[in-house]
Amino acid sequence: MRSLSRIAAIFFKELAQLRRDRMTFGMVIMIPLIQLILFGYAINTNIRDIPIAVVNQDRTAISRILIQMVEATRVVEVIERYDTIEEAEAAIKSARVRAAFILPDDLAQRIVRSPATGFETPPSSDEETSRPVAQWIVDGSDTMIAGAIKGLRNMPLSEMFRQAPNRSTPTFEVALLFNPEQRTAVNIVPGLVGIILTMTMIMFTSAAIVRERERGNMEMLINTPVRSMELMIGKIIPYIFIGLLQTAIILGLGYFLFNVPLGLRPFDLLVGTLLFIGASLSLGLVLSTIAQTQLQATQMTVFLLVPSILLSGFMFPYEGMPLAAQYIAEVLPATHFMRMVRGFVLRDAGLLDLYRDVLWMCGFFVLGLAVAAFRFKKRLD
Amino acid sequence: MSADKPEVVVRAEGLVKKFKDFKAVDGLDLTIERGMIYGFLGPNGCGKTTAMRMLTGLLTPTEGKVEVLGLSVPKNAETLKYKIGYMTQTFSLYGDLTVQENLRFMATIYGLSGKKRKQRIGEVMERYELTDLKGRFAGKMSGGQRQRLALAAAVLHEPQLLFLDEPTSAVDPESRRHFWEQLFDLVEGGTSIVVTTHFMDEAERCHRIAIMEAGKKRADGSPKDLMAAMGANVVEIEGANLRDIRRKLLGTDGIVAAAQLGARLRVLVKDDIADPEGFLKAKQETGGASLIEKVRPTLEDVFVTATGEGRQ
Numbered sequence: 137m138r139s140l141s142r143i144a145a146i147f148f149k150e151l152a153q154l155r156r157d158r159m160t161f162g163m164v165i166m167i168p169l170i171q172l173i174l175f176g177y178a179i180n181t182n183i184r185d186i187p188i189a190v191v192n193q194d195r196t197a198i199s200r201i202l203i204q205m206v207e208a209t210r211v212v213e214v215i216e217r218y219d220t221i222e223e224a225e226a227a228i229k230s231a232r233v234r235a236a237f238i239l240p241d242d243l244a245q246r247i248v249r250s251p252a253t254g255f256e257t258p259p260s261s262d263e264e265t266s267r268p269v270a271q272w273i274v275d276g277s278d279t280m281i282a283g284a285i286k287g288l289r290n291m292p293l294s295e296m297f298r299q300a301p302n303r304s305t306p307t308f309e310v311a312l313l314f315n316p317e318q319r320t321a322v323n324i325v326p327g328l329v330g331i332i333l334t335m336t337m338i339m340f341t342s343a344a345i346v347r348e349r350e351r352g353n354m355e356m357l358i359n360t361p362v363r364s365m366e367l368m369i370g371k372i373i374p375y376i377f378i379g380l381l382q383t384a385i386i387l388g389l390g391y392f393l394f395n396v397p398l399g400l401r402p403f404d405l406l407v408g409t410l411l412f413i414g415a416s417l418s419l420g421l422v423l424s425t426i427a428q429t430q431l432q433a434t435q436m437t438v439f440l441l442v443p444s445i446l447l448s449g450f451m452f453p454y455e456g457m458p459l460a461a462q463y464i465a466e467v468l469p470a471t472h473f474m475r476m477v478r479g480f481v482l483r484d485a486g487l488l489d490l491y492r493d494v495l496w497m498c499g500f501f502v503l504g505l506a507v508a509a510f511r512f513k514k515r516l517d
Numbered sequence: 518m519s520a521d522k523p524e525v526v527v528r529a530e531g532l533v534k535k536f537k538d539f540k541a542v543d544g545l546d547l548t549i550e551r552g553m554i555y556g557f558l559g560p561n562g563c564g565k566t567t568a569m570r571m572l573t574g575l576l577t578p579t580e581g582k583v584e585v586l587g588l589s590v591p592k593n594a595e596t597l598k599y600k601i602g603y604m605t606q607t608f609s610l611y612g613d614l615t616v617q618e619n620l621r622f623m624a625t626i627y628g629l630s631g632k633k634r635k636q637r638i639g640e641v642m643e644r645y646e647l648t649d650l651k652g653r654f655a656g657k658m659s660g661g662q663r664q665r666l667a668l669a670a671a672v673l674h675e676p677q678l679l680f681l682d683e684p685t686s687a688v689d690p691e692s693r694r695h696f697w698e699q700l701f702d703l704v705e706g707g708t709s710i711v712v713t714t715h716f717m718d719e720a721e722r723c724h725r726i727a728i729m730e731a732g733k734k735r736a737d738g739s740p741k742d743l744m745a746a747m748g749a750n751v752v753e754i755e756g757a758n759l760r761d762i763r764r765k766l767l768g769t770d771g772i773v774a775a776a777q778l779g780a781r782l783r784v785l786v787k788d789d790i791a792d793p794e795g796f797l798k799a800k801q802e803t804g805g806a807s808l809i810e811k812v813r814p815t816l817e818d819v820f821v822t823a824t825g826e827g828r829q
Contacts, residue, residue: 138628145625149614156613356609359573360626361598515591516575517536 142362146370150344154374160340164378168332168385175328176394179451180320183284189216189224189233194243201296202247202270206237209291211284221273228275235274235285243269252293269293314482322397325390326481327450329383329409330473334416334444335437337379341420342433344371345512350430355516364509372417379413380406387481399481407487408480411497412473418504419469425511444470472496526551526678526709527572532581534567534732541567543732545581549711549725554704556723557713558820564732565713566606566682572711573603573680586678599627602671606682608663612656616647616666619655620673627674641669645699661692668699672708679703681712685719697722717816726816728823735823743819749773749785750793751814756806765802774821785818 154161192199207214216233218224224236240246246269247253276282315322345367348354357367390396399405419440427433445451447461448470454462465471472493479485487494527549534542542564549555557565570576572585574594583590588597610619620641624634642648645665650658655666664684671679681700685693697719700710712723720726721740728736728743736743754762759782763775766784773785786793794811797803 141625141630142628145622149611149618149622152618153611153613351612352605352607352609353611354609355575355605356603358575359598359601359603359605360623361595361628362626363595514575514594515577516570517577 139363139366142366143370143373146362146367147373150371150374164336164382165385167336168328168382169389171332172325172328172386172389173393175324176321176390179324181280182318182320183280184210185213186211186235186281186284187215187233188212188235188237189218189227190214191218191221191224191236191238193241194239196244198247198296199239199243202239202243202293203237205293205295206288206291209288211288212237224273228273231275234278234281235272238271238273240270246270247293247296250293252291253297319394321390321394322482323478324450325386325394325396326477327448327474328390329386329477330412330448330470331441331445331450332382332386333379333409333413333473334470335441336382337375337413337416338420338423338440339434339437340375340378341372341417342423342427342437343430345421345424346427346430346433349428358514358516364512364514365505368421368505368509368512372414372421375417376410376413379416380409383409397481400484401480401486404485404487405477405480408473408476408490408494408497411494411501412469412476414501415469415497415504418501418508421508422504422511425508440468444468447471449474469497469500524551525549526586527555527711528582528584529572530582532568532571532583533579534564534571534576535579540732542571542578545732545734547572547727547734549709551709552704552707553724554700554710554712554722556720556726557711557729558715558717558720558726558816559713559729559824560715563729565729567732568729569680569682569711569713573597573601599674600677602674602676602679604667604671604679604681604684606686608655608667608687610655610663610667610670613654615652615654616642616658617651619666620647620670623670624673629674637673637675641673644702645669660688661695664688664692664696665699668696672703677708679708679710681710683713683715685714685716693719717820721816728820730824736819740816740819743823744814744816747814747819747822748788749814749818749822750788750790751812751818752784752786752793752797753778753808753810753812754782754784754797754803754806755780755808758805762803762805766800769800769802771796776821783812783818785822 190203192203203214206212212235214237216224216227218227218236221236221238224233224238227233228236246267249267250269252269272285272288274282274285312318345354348357387396387398391398420437423433423436423440427436443464447457447465448454448468449465450470454465454471457465476490476493476497479490525548527547529545529547532542532545532547533540545564545568547568557568559565567576571578572583572590574591574597577591585597586600588600590597611622614622617638620638621634624638629637642651645668647662647666647669650662650666653662655663658666664687668684671681685696688696693716700712704710712719714720723740725737725739726743727734738746756762759777759780763777763782766772766775771787771790773787775782775784777783784797786796790796794809797809803809
């Protein structure tokens with residue numbers, strides 16, 4: 137009984153302090169709100185309107201039509217026109233454009249011979265007669281941009297001659313489940329829950345114990361009969377509610393603004409989120425027992441936050457990472473949550489389908505709490 | 518109850534605390550009896566706070582035994598914490614909580630609940646004049662008000678033994694006097710108190726004091742007994758060129774110490790000299806003095822004689 141009422145006392149104390157700290161309280165709401173709107177609209181892996189330059193050495197109607205056709209794909213947007221290739225290369229170097237489209241002066245000949253026109257021209261064996269119609273010079277340092285322009289490589293030219301486009305038969309059929317329209321937001325929004333929770337949960341709790349120490353409350357607190365575990369639990373409960381509130385903001389707005397589904401498994405989603413919040417909070421508490429100042433606690437949080445964003449599969453696919461990076465990613469709670477939340481929300485998966493991540497998260501939570509309570513000594517030496 | 522209410526509330530033997538190579542407390546023996554205010558007097562860094570922290574179980578002694586209220590420390594420190602109160606050197610309650618919230622938090626932490634909690638909070642707020650301030654944030658109060666709040670929080674659970682670490686270093690003299698009145702009220706109510714201080718006037722109010730220097734106890738007894746057993750008589754000299762007289766006197770035979778106090782020079786003369794006044798008058802160093810008279814010793818004189826060893 138005493139234990140419960142002590143946990144409650146610490147809980148209400150934390151709540152009262154949090155309520156009076158307007159700035160922090162505001163951040164609790166504003167961080168998910170603003171980041172959701174920002175990332176939901178901003179992050180887009182379907183790249184459009186890449187700024188390019190055109191070097192048109194042909195200057196005929198056919199070259200103008202070709203340029204219009206390329207622009208019509210919406211992948212690129214012509215913003216500069218140059219006479220020489222050197223000028224175009226300089227523009228790429230100075231990042232005014234990301235690519236240059238170079239049309240040679242024998243464009244018409246090249247087009248006529250090209251198989252892309254759809255004319256039944258016999259396949260040429262001769263170098264002279266089977267050349268690409270034009271050339272792209274691309275700033276290949278960004279693989280996403282390069283990929284988008286490479287997508288134009290086999291653009292059909294049959295339209296140019298008012299022919300129906302070739303009905304080409306694909307080698308494979310690909311059915312896209314869960315996100316058939318390929319909207320980036322569908323993948324980003326649930327993942328954002330993991331990132332924002334990692335940030336706020338670890339940040340708040342990593343400062344929790346250190347703050348008591350820095351403000352001088354700790355000496356008084358360790359002179360009372362309060363137990364380490366009571367202190368740890370009392371301190372994390374308010375943040376569990378904050379975590380749930382932030383999750384609700386992100387998923388709710390995601391639903392209304394970006395049409396991201398909420399899934400059909402609210403219970404699994406709740407349990408999964410609670411587990412992740414618990415794991416993040418206990419990790420924060422462990423940091424809190426290591427850090428000596430709030431600044432150090434913040435530094436440690438950032439140290440964990442960056443890999444949580446980059447390695448968890450939030451932005452880059454987990455499968456694309458080398459094995460060593462995958463091992464590191466497996467340690468982070470965010471990686472497991474990323475799989476869980478996308479599973480629950482997008483794929484209609486349940487806790488049982490993802491039992492490995494569930495178990496790992498449970499273990500992490502219990503271990504973290506135990507380590508934090510063990511490391512927190514009611515002694516000064 | 519009588520079994521766990523021994524007459525001796527604190528017993529420590531051969532207490533040593535080392536921080537790496539530094540001995541903060543070096544072989545301290547203590548016996549503190551129930552119902553008294555026991556003071557640790559000493560300059561900053563003399564080990565008095567470290568000694569107190571070992572008594573409450575905050576620090577583990579490197580060597581030695583501690584028994585507080587019949588409980589062995591630090592082994593039974595957690596049980597002990599229900600029975601003792603502790604007031605830290607700097608204000609350590611929550612500045613962003615109100616007086617009432619702070620008290621309620623502390624009361625609950627100490628296991629009080631329901632009616633009992635409400636009643637005790639009401640009592641201490643009344644006694645320490647906090648009732649009118651109950652909605653005030655602790656961080657927005659004056660030093661004296663905070664100190665009353667800290668004391669109120671430390672005695673909420675009616676501890677038998679109260680530890681106060683330099684309780685009045687941040688308050689004005691008026692509040693300090695008032696605070697000591699409240700301590701005597703607590704003693705009358707049966708509480709024993711251990712206090713550290715570097716103020717002589719405060720130490721003089723204690724029933725018994727230990728003078729500490731460089732981790733060692735130099736003297737132990739009631740202020741009155743210590744003054745009587747000081748081993749030196751105090752003579753005050755008035756006149757011109759007191760700085761000069763002091764310089765000449767220091768280091769001569771029979772002189773323990775000399776310090777200027779305003780327009781007077783306070784000289785401690787070894788008590789094996791039967792007539793200290795005459796002794797000083799006969800010295801040619803005191804030639805310029807207009808008045809030489811024997812005065813009552815103060816605790817400061819005791820302090821100076823007791824801690825002489827460690828000084829230049």
